[in-house]
Amino acid sequence: MTAVVGGLLAAACFTTTILSSTRASRMIGAQPTLAGVMLFGLVLALPIAALTIGDTRPTPVQLPYLLIAGVGNVLGLGSQYIAVRTGKVGVVAALAAAEGAIAAVLSVMAGERLGPVEGVGVAVVGLGVILAALGRDPDSGDPGAATRAVLFG
Numbered sequence: 001m002t003a004v005v006g007g008l009l010a011a012a013c014f015t016t017t018i019l020s021s022t023r024a025s026r027m028i029g030a031q032p033t034l035a036g037v038m039l040f041g042l043v044l045a046l047p048i049a050a051l052t053i054g055d056t057r058p059t060p061v062q063l064p065y066l067l068i069a070g071v072g073n074v075l076g077l078g079s080q081y082i083a084v085r086t087g088k089v090g091v092v093a094a095l096a097a098a099e100g101a102i103a104a105v106l107s108v109m110a111g112e113r114l115g116p117v118e119g120v121g122v123a124v125v126g127l128g129v130i131l132a133a134l135g136r137d138p139d140s141g142d143p144g145a146a147t148r149a150v151l152f153g
Contacts, residue, residue, distance in 0.1 A: 018093045022084040030081035037077060079152040087149020094129050101125035 024033040058066055083092040101122045108114055114122065
């Protein structure tokens with residue numbers, strides 16, 4: 001029951017963030033939205049990190065990985081904000097939500113083994129994203145908007 005409640009709370013948080021970032025991106029642009037999100041995250045995370053880090057510090061071996069993760073986070077969010085500015089929220093949200101499935105595929109490529117249930121889950125997510133991305137948008141006045149949303153999403 002705890003997993004179900006946690007999953008529902010995570011879905012509610014994801015929905016809130018995608019809708020909020022969509023509204024902000026459409027009102028003020030992708031770059032200011034990204035800057036605001038990064039600033040808010042820094043203000044929120046810095047005190048928590050300062051209180052919980054203790055004596056542990058990243059090693060020189062870990063620093064490049066942290067840098068790659070940080071740059072990937074900024075670039076990923078930035079491209080998502082560009083995508084929701086021009087495309088349908090449902091398509092971009094499906095693409096953004098598929099990051100776990102993408103991580104699973106990358107781990108399999110690196111040698112990890114998935115069980116049958118996990119493999120079916122990854123396949124279902126992948127098929128759902130493909131179907132959402134291929135859907136036509138008859139209401140759009142810009143024929144390239146859907147393509148840009150899928151590419152940036």
